[in-house]
Structures are given as C-alpha cells and as structure tokens.
Amino acid sequence: MEPLESAHPLDGTRPSPPVSPLGPDRPFPHLNPVRARNLFLEGAAVPSSEVRAPILDSWQRSRFWGVDADRIEAPYNADFDPHSRLVTAARPVLDRLSDALQDTPTSLILTDSKGRVRERRTGDQALHGHLDDICLAPGFSYAEEYVGTNGIGTAAEDGRTAHVFGSEHFSERLQRVSCAAAPIRNPASGRVLGLIDLTSWQHTASPLMMALVREAAADIEERLLEIGSERERAAFRAFLTSRQRSRRALVTLTDGLLLADAAATELLGPDDHRRLRELAADPAGLHxxxxxxxxxxxxxVRGREVADGTSVGSPAAYLIELRLVAEQEAPAPRTATRMPPLPGIAGSSPAFRGVVQQLIRHCGQGRWTLVDGEAGTGKQELVRAVHRHVAPTAPYAVHDAADVRGGAAAWLGAVFQDLAEDRGTVVLRHLELLPAMVAGQLDGVLRSTAGRSGWVAALLTREGPTLPGAGGQRKAADHVDPVRARFGAEVTVPPLRHRTTDIPALVSNLIARQGGDATCTEAVLRALSRAPWPGNVRQLAGSLRYAEAHRTGSVIEESDLPPSVLSQAQHPLSAWESTERDLIVQALLGHGDDKAKAAKALGISRATIYRKIAAYGIRLGPHTG
Known part of the structure; x- marks a missing residue:
C-alpha cells in the first residue's frame, strides 16, 4: 500500500486534516500515479498499468505548455459579469448544494468555459485557507495551460467530466486535494458555457463526487433551458412581429440560435452569419x-436589440433587417463626397471613406478631434496622411502617452510647448494609457491652450467587440473622460472586418510599403477577405510579411499564408490548439486538401480530422482540392 503523501513544509500551506471515512485516499488501488509521475518528469516511459490514460494525456499537455511542476502561476482577472446567464442559472443549484455540503470538507466551485473561477462555496475553514494558498479562488484561472492537470482544466480540455485525485495532479502544490468537475453546456447549441467542480482534501475524496457534479451540471443546464426558453420566446415573438411589417430580409440572433426568413437564407452564408454576430456585438454595429x-x-443593414423579462442583463436577441443594394445604386449621390487620394492610405469602402472625409473636414477647420478605434486599425497613419493632405508645410508633432513612464512633468511640458505654437498639428497618442492623475493634469494643459488655430487629434484605442450575451463592450479608459470632453468631434476608424472590400487595395499597398513586389492569387485574396482579423490592418501586414518570407515564386499562394488565416475558430485558441491547428493545415496543404491522406500522415482517423477541421473553421481554397 502506498504511504500517504505528507504536507510540503516549504510551500507555506496548512497541514492536512485527519483521514475521514467519507472516501478512500486510493480510488484506484491497482495504479501507482506517484511512481508514474516521477517517471514522466524524468522523461522515462510510463507504463499504462500505473496511471489512467486521461491523466497521462493531460500530463503531456501540461509539459507541452511548460507548466511548472512545483509552483502555481494561475493568472488573475476579476472582470466578469455577476449577472450572466450562467451565474443566474447556477446560483439556485449552488445554494442547494452548498447547504447540503455545509458540514463536509468540500468546496463547490463554478467556473466559466475557460476554467476561470467565478464562484466558490466552502464550509471548512482549513480547506478554505488552503484553496486561497493554491489560488483556487474567484478570479483565478485553473485552465490546464496555467496550472496543469486538475479537475477543472482537464474537464475543460476533454469536454467531459473529469476527476483528478491527489497525486494525479501535475503540480506538486495541488496533490493535497482531489477534485471532480463536469462541463455545463448550452442546451440549444451544445457549447460549453462553464464547469462545476467539487474539491476536497485528498484523504476525504470520494468517487461519489463524480455523480454529484454530473447531477449539478444537469440541473444547471435545465435552468439554462428555462431561462433560454423565455429569451428565445421573446426573440421568436420579435421575429414574427417584424416579419409581418417589414419588406426586408430578416434575421434574429440569440447567443445559441439564428432565425432567418427565406430571403435572408438566400442572401447569407456561414461567414456572413459570423459577421452579423460581430456587428450585433459592436455598439455602433446596429446603426x-x-x-x-x-x-x-x-x-x-439595420438592427435593434430585443429585450426580455428575465433577470439576465444582456439582450434576449438582436433583430437585423437586410436590404440588397442594386449594383447600379450609386454609393454617394454627390461627387463632392469622393475621397481624395491620400499617400500611403488604401481603401474606398463607404465606412472608411466617410471617416477620411470627416477627418479632412475637421483638420481643415482646426476642430479638435478624438479618433478612436480598435488596436491596429491604422489611426496614426490616417491622421498623419490627412495632415499632409490638408497642411503639408505645417509642423506635425506626436506625443505618445506611453512616454509618461519617463516622467510626467517632462511629457506634459513638451505637450504644452507644441500646443502653445498656434499652428500645425499636435497628436496625442494612446490616450487610454494615461494614469488618472496625469489625465487630470493634461486636461488643465488643454484648457489653457484652447482656441489655437492648429489641429489637435487625440488617439484612443478601445477594445474589440465581445460576443452577444457576454455582457457587452466595456468602455475604454473611463478616467480620461474629462480629456475627451475637450474634443468637439469624435471619429471612429472601422475595424478591418467591417471593410473587407478594402482588403485587395490594402494588400497591394502593404506589400509595396514592405518593399515587396509579389502578387496574390484570387484564392489568397478570398482567404484574406474571410479572416476575422482581430488585430486589424497590423495583423494583415504581419500575415503578408509571413507570406513574403515563405513564398517560393513571384506569386503568393494560399500555402504561403499563416495557418491562422486559413482557419476561423469560434474561440481563442490555446497554445496546444494553435499547434494542432497549424499541423492540420500544413498536412492538408501538403496533400492537396485530401482529408484521408492528411489524416494518415498525422496518425489520426478521418473522423477526427473532419471534426478538427470543423472545430477550427479551416477553409482552403478550391484549387487545393
């Protein structure tokens, strides 16, 4: 019989309680996970007779991610919606279970789909303190890529109930506890929304924990169905009512469903569904x-939010109307609105053209302008080009708020000196990085120099959109609001995903700017137009540099693009998933998109490769098949 593991005196944790009759410390007496883990960490072969297969797979993932076997380095992020659909559905179940487990050394934990702890209920003070010591607390992430094998992270990776007992944990710090976790799925879409976990001391663990978390997950899913049904009924009522009076194609989006009438079904493809969801998530997108x-x-496109009567804070749905624009329909009725050519700037889509026209007008009038947009949209390049177009001989000064770290007084003094010059353009970049105190001091500088004849532009980077139902988009840098009030005009540079018709012109412009002379095939341009581009123009430029480095001829082929461009996964990929995705893309490209040959080369089944292709949204051009 294997001896009980002792406490680790160097990790600052509390001693374990005595063994309890609630459960055995060796749930699998025929295995030897302690010896197996030692062999694994030494790089030796691990006999399958000494550790469960799911645990060994998780250890391999933990090693791939570079998890420290001796320390816990769980990232912390306390920002979440306490009134989310998941928390609302789970709270009554958590209340009932925590009452039942009140006198036991057991902790009840709710996480989101990525393993970030959202709620923790613990009746035992010793266990409560130990969980704090190992960062198994609200706000911390217990994803495998950060803390290694554990019930929460392993269940999230495998997509099914997982139980990890004591010495099966990859990290030494976790071996005094045992845990069981089950995924909570959206009843409509099957997507994992979160996990529910039971954690106890290793010596008090019981196989019954598996049954408890499965039952709790099922209860929460039933509650989600009740809440979802109410929301979906509201969405359906709005859809039917609008269809009776609207002559446009109609779409209603919820977080799990898409309703479309016949006209919308004919218009839209899968890529368009994704882009409509992005528009709905963007506060400006429904205009x-x-x-x-x-x-x-x-x-x-025009749309509106659909409210419901539940306690969930997010809208029940988004109702979107679509009208097909005829080819002969002029985009602008007057020639005066034509966009003048700006050196180094490419694009003529209506959204981008309108931004350029506004900036030219504000620059010419000397109207102080706040220019916001997501990171990488090219705000500074656009402002510089507009200045050169309107006032090419006037001074142009840029002050980056990131430089405040070198001394706020010197930075503010330089800003004041340039603003005091009653001519030229002054650009204040990365306004969101200003500390609150410096923002207040800058407000005073701006107030004292108000009325100068030159143009002042402040650049503010805001976050990209969240998915519908995720609580909406947070406002960027609230502490700079007094500074924002000094600017009489505000212009938002659209993200690249909202101006995909500009991509061919942008590609030519970026290749020339980088000193290249390659051209792109039609398949490459289609792939670039389909990609979501969370990093916007900056990410497009990086992808083209990658393609330039990998091309073998004068033409950029689809196989030269980064694998990330050829897939459209519905969630941010972990390091493990990114590597797997890249291997699959490379195998498909190497075998002419023949799935069977690619699967054989990778050593996986055809069913698996088809499932992975769908999961990662991998799409290759028709010429490869």
Missing part, C-alpha cells in the same frame, strides 16, 4: 450601414 457579403453582394 444603419452597408455590409459586403461573402459572395460580393452588398446589403444595407
């Missing part, structure tokens, strides 16, 4: 605007 569909046609 009337034009959208170029994946087949090249243009539609006029």
């Amino acid at each position: 009337e605007q034009r959208l170029v569909l994946s087949d090249g046609r243009t539609v006029q």
Whole structure:
C-alpha cells in the first residue's frame, strides 16, 4: 500500500486534516500515479498499468505548455459579469448544494468555459485557507495551460467530466486535494458555457463526487433551458412581429440560435452569419450601414436589440433587417463626397471613406478631434496622411502617452510647448494609457491652450467587440473622460472586418510599403477577405510579411499564408490548439486538401480530422482540392 503523501513544509500551506471515512485516499488501488509521475518528469516511459490514460494525456499537455511542476502561476482577472446567464442559472443549484455540503470538507466551485473561477462555496475553514494558498479562488484561472492537470482544466480540455485525485495532479502544490468537475453546456447549441467542480482534501475524496457534479451540471443546464426558453420566446415573438411589417430580409440572433426568413437564407452564408454576430456585438454595429457579403453582394443593414423579462442583463436577441443594394445604386449621390487620394492610405469602402472625409473636414477647420478605434486599425497613419493632405508645410508633432513612464512633468511640458505654437498639428497618442492623475493634469494643459488655430487629434484605442450575451463592450479608459470632453468631434476608424472590400487595395499597398513586389492569387485574396482579423490592418501586414518570407515564386499562394488565416475558430485558441491547428493545415496543404491522406500522415482517423477541421473553421481554397 502506498504511504500517504505528507504536507510540503516549504510551500507555506496548512497541514492536512485527519483521514475521514467519507472516501478512500486510493480510488484506484491497482495504479501507482506517484511512481508514474516521477517517471514522466524524468522523461522515462510510463507504463499504462500505473496511471489512467486521461491523466497521462493531460500530463503531456501540461509539459507541452511548460507548466511548472512545483509552483502555481494561475493568472488573475476579476472582470466578469455577476449577472450572466450562467451565474443566474447556477446560483439556485449552488445554494442547494452548498447547504447540503455545509458540514463536509468540500468546496463547490463554478467556473466559466475557460476554467476561470467565478464562484466558490466552502464550509471548512482549513480547506478554505488552503484553496486561497493554491489560488483556487474567484478570479483565478485553473485552465490546464496555467496550472496543469486538475479537475477543472482537464474537464475543460476533454469536454467531459473529469476527476483528478491527489497525486494525479501535475503540480506538486495541488496533490493535497482531489477534485471532480463536469462541463455545463448550452442546451440549444451544445457549447460549453462553464464547469462545476467539487474539491476536497485528498484523504476525504470520494468517487461519489463524480455523480454529484454530473447531477449539478444537469440541473444547471435545465435552468439554462428555462431561462433560454423565455429569451428565445421573446426573440421568436420579435421575429414574427417584424416579419409581418417589414419588406426586408430578416434575421434574429440569440447567443445559441439564428432565425432567418427565406430571403435572408438566400442572401447569407456561414461567414456572413459570423459577421452579423460581430456587428450585433459592436455598439455602433446596429446603426444603419452597408455590409459586403461573402459572395460580393452588398446589403444595407439595420438592427435593434430585443429585450426580455428575465433577470439576465444582456439582450434576449438582436433583430437585423437586410436590404440588397442594386449594383447600379450609386454609393454617394454627390461627387463632392469622393475621397481624395491620400499617400500611403488604401481603401474606398463607404465606412472608411466617410471617416477620411470627416477627418479632412475637421483638420481643415482646426476642430479638435478624438479618433478612436480598435488596436491596429491604422489611426496614426490616417491622421498623419490627412495632415499632409490638408497642411503639408505645417509642423506635425506626436506625443505618445506611453512616454509618461519617463516622467510626467517632462511629457506634459513638451505637450504644452507644441500646443502653445498656434499652428500645425499636435497628436496625442494612446490616450487610454494615461494614469488618472496625469489625465487630470493634461486636461488643465488643454484648457489653457484652447482656441489655437492648429489641429489637435487625440488617439484612443478601445477594445474589440465581445460576443452577444457576454455582457457587452466595456468602455475604454473611463478616467480620461474629462480629456475627451475637450474634443468637439469624435471619429471612429472601422475595424478591418467591417471593410473587407478594402482588403485587395490594402494588400497591394502593404506589400509595396514592405518593399515587396509579389502578387496574390484570387484564392489568397478570398482567404484574406474571410479572416476575422482581430488585430486589424497590423495583423494583415504581419500575415503578408509571413507570406513574403515563405513564398517560393513571384506569386503568393494560399500555402504561403499563416495557418491562422486559413482557419476561423469560434474561440481563442490555446497554445496546444494553435499547434494542432497549424499541423492540420500544413498536412492538408501538403496533400492537396485530401482529408484521408492528411489524416494518415498525422496518425489520426478521418473522423477526427473532419471534426478538427470543423472545430477550427479551416477553409482552403478550391484549387487545393
């Protein structure tokens, strides 16, 4: 019989309680995970007779991610919505279970789909303190890539109930506890929304923990169905009511469903569904605007939120109307609105053209302008180009808030000196990085120099959109609001995913700017137009540098693009997933998109490769098949 593991005196944790009759410390007496783990960490072969296969697979992932076997380095992020659909559905179940487990050394934990702890209920003070010591507390992430094998992270990776007992944990710090976790799925879509976990001392663990978390997950899913049904009924009512009075194609989006009438079904493809969800998630996206569909046609889009009567804070759905724009329909009725050519700037989509026209007008009038947009949209390049177009001989000064770290007084003094010059353009970059105190001091500088005749532009980077139902988009840098109030005009540079018709011109412009002379195939341009581009123009430029480095001829082929461009996964990929995705893309490209040959080369089944292709959204051009 293997001896009980002792406490580790150097890790600062509390001693274990005595063995309890609630459960055995060796749930699998025929295995020897302690010896197996030692062999694994030494790089030796691990006999399958000494450790369970899911645990060995998890150890391999933990080693791949570089998890420290002796320390816990769980990242912390306390930002989450306490009224989310998951928390609302789970709270009554957590209340009931925590009451039942009140006198036991057991902790009840709710996490999101990525293993970030959202709620923890613990009745035992010793266990409560130990969980704090190992960072198994609200706000910390217990994803495998950070802390290694554990019930929460392993269940999230495998997509099924997982139980990890004592010495099966990859990290030494976790071996005094045992845990069981089950995924909580969206009843409509099957997508994992979160996990529920029971954690106890290793010596008090019981196989019954598996049954408890499965039952709790099922109860929460039933509650989600009740909440979802109410929300979906509200969405359906809005859809039916609008269809009776609207002559446009109609789409209703919820977090798990998409309702479309016959006209919308004919218009939209899978890529268009994704882009409509992004528009709905963007606060400005529901305003009337034009959208170029994946087949090249243009539609006029307008939408609104649909409220419901539940306690969930997010809208029940988004109702979107679409009108097909005829090819002969002029995008602008007056020639005065034509965009002048700006050196180094490419793009003529309606959204981008409108931004350029506004900036030229504000620059010419000397109207102080706040220019915001997501990171990588090219705000500074655009402002510089507008200045050169309007006032090419006037001074141009840029002050980056990132330089405040070198001394706020010197930075503010330089800003004041340039603003005091009653001519030229002054650009204040990365306004969101200003500390609150410096923002207040800058407000005073701006107030004292108000009325100068030159142009002042402040650049503010805001976060990208969240998915519908995720609590909306947080406002960037609230502490700079007094500074924002000094600017009479505000212009938002659209993200690249909202101006995909500009991509061919941008590609030519970026290749020339980088000193290249290659051209791109039509398949490459289609792939670039389909990609979501969370990093916007900056990410596109990086992808083209990658393609330039990997091309073998004068033409950039689809196989030269980064694998990330050829896939459209529905969630951010971990390091493990990114590596797997890249291997699959390379195998498909190397075998002409023949799935069977690619699967054989990778040593996986055809069913597996088809499942992975769907999961990662891998799409290769028709020429490869």
